[in-house]
Amino acid sequence: MSVIRFDDPLPSLVAAFDRDEGSGRALLTEVLRHVASVARPYPDAWFALGRKHAEAIADLGARVYTTCARTPKGRFPFSGRTPFRAYALESFDGRAIRYHSFYAKLSITRELLRADYAHNLSSDPRLVWRADLYGAIGDHLRLVAERIAGAPPRWRLEGISAIRYEATLVELLRGSPERDVPTLVDRALRLGGPRTQSQLCRVLEAVIGAPAGPEAAEETHSEDLLSRGAVRAAVLAGWSALASEDRALLRAIIGGESYDEVCARLPQYAHRVAVTRALERIGEHFVARLAGELGAPEASRPPPKALLELVLDVLDSIGEGA
Numbered sequence: 001m002s003v004i005r006f007d008d009p010l011p012s013l014v015a016a017f018d019r020d021e022g023s024g025r026a027l028l029t030e031v032l033r034h035v036a037s038v039a040r041p042y043p044d045a046w047f048a049l050g051r052k053h054a055e056a057i058a059d060l061g062a063r064v065y066t067t068c069a070r071t072p073k074g075r076f077p078f079s080g081r082t083p084f085r086a087y088a089l090e091s092f093d094g095r096a097i098r099y100h101s102f103y104a105k106l107s108i109t110r111e112l113l114r115a116d117y118a119h120n121l122s123s124d125p126r127l128v129w130r131a132d133l134y135g136a137i138g139d140h141l142r143l144v145a146e147r148i149a150g151a152p153p154r155w156r157l158e159g160i161s162a163i164r165y166e167a168t169l170v171e172l173l174r175g176s177p178e179r180d181v182p183t184l185v186d187r188a189l190r191l192g193g194p195r196t197q198s199q200l201c202r203v204l205e206a207v208i209g210a211p212a213g214p215e216a217a218e219e220t221h222s223e224d225l226l227s228r229g230a231v232r233a234a235v236l237a238g239w240s241a242l243a244s245e246d247r248a249l250l251r252a253i254i255g256g257e258s259y260d261e262v263c264a265r266l267p268q269y270a271h272r273v274a275v276t277r278a279l280e281r282i283g284e285h286f287v288a289r290l291a292g293e294l295g296a297p298e299a300s301r302p303p304p305k306a307l308l309e310l311v312l313d314v315l316d317s318i319g320e321g322a
Helices: 010-019 025-039 054-070 083-089 094-103 108-123 125-144 166-174 181-192 197-208 215-241 244-254 259-265 272-294 304-317
Strands: 146-148 154-156
Touching (some): 010 025, 010 083, 025 054, 025 094, 025 108, 054 083, 054 094, 094 108, 125 181, 125 197, 166 181, 215 272, 244 259, 244 272, 259 272
């Protein structure tokens, strides 16, 4: 019986990116897929602005990609090179790339998760409370419950237990006089069936009630993150689709070069009018992508100049102007 062998895409994608940054779209897609896998078991406190949702995971994936593409790392195995550059020069296989980029304790992905976690705990006392609750639930589960394999794993108690929706389970537990974590966890598993640690954390938080916090500010920040994640993804995709001379022009503009300096350094732009026309064309390229991502009616969209300024801000913040 023959064995079907699937080629690992990562080494070739990284090598192609190292030769030509414009080929990075497929690599970005692969990075986002692995980051989402790593992020699956982590609770809210580990993500930007303290909420785990699709946009926060996409934002994390975009930052992993730009870190690997733009940020030199001094530690092994990077030796002062960007991760993607090191992988290409050292001919890393796919397993090694995944290990150092996503899955190792010192991977780029977990490094960014730890940084977000530390920032969140220092800025929002509710996240400290939620992290403590999550840890207490985990400690009790390991003592009394059976782990059901999966990603993430679920936990159950011996014997027959009912299966109930989360909202119904919360209402049942609110009628209980006990408010200690072990008792609530036991009752949740018996009344509601197997649950993941994150699901139990949500249920107990709804029953016990988190400490008061800046709700209005959190809602505003969450909206900002939704926009930032969509914009960042659209800008990265647009950047990858640009020709190399267009990327060189944007790098020059982001770096503060004047039109005259651009004309003197980049021979394809013979005069200032050529620079202006090129920027207008590039601006239309990004505006079309951003308008689609933002999903706003045309009448309510920001003007093209404002959208292009937004593109330049994002490119500057993620290091594409370097």
